[in-house]
Amino acid sequence: MMSDEMQKMRFEVTGALPSTLVEVDADYVAGFSVQLKYAFPTPAITKMDYFWDPMNAATQNIWDGADVQKEMDAVNKTILESN
Numbered sequence: 628m629m630s631d632e633m634q635k636m637r638f639e640v641t642g643a644l645p646s647t648l649v650e651v652d653a654d655y656v657a658g659f660s661v662q663l664k665y666a667f668p669t670p671a672i673t674k675m676d677y678f679w680d681p682m683n684a685a686t687q688n689i690w691d692g693a694d695v696q697k698e699m700d701a702v703n704k705t706i707l708e709s710n
Contacts, residue, residue, distance in 0.1 A: 681705040
C-alpha cells in the first residue's frame with residue numbers, strides 16, 4: 628500500500644491524496660500542500676472527545692444555519708466545564 632505505484636493507483640481510483648511524497652496531478656493538491664504548513668496531529672487520547680464531541684455538534688448546527696459565534700462560545704464553555 629505504501630509503494631509509489633499503489634499510492635498513485637489509490638489516488639486515481641479514490642481521489643484521496645497520497646500518504647507519501649508521490650506527485651499526482653489534480654488542481655486541489657496545491658491547496659492541500661499549502662495547508663499542511665499549518666496542520667499538526669492531535670493526540671489520540673480519550674480527552675480529545677472533550678473537544679471533538681462539542682465541535683462536531685457545533686459544526687452540524689452551523690451547517691444547519693446556527694450563528695457561528697454562539698456555537699463557538701458554546702463549544703468553549705463545554706470544553707472548559709469538562710476539565
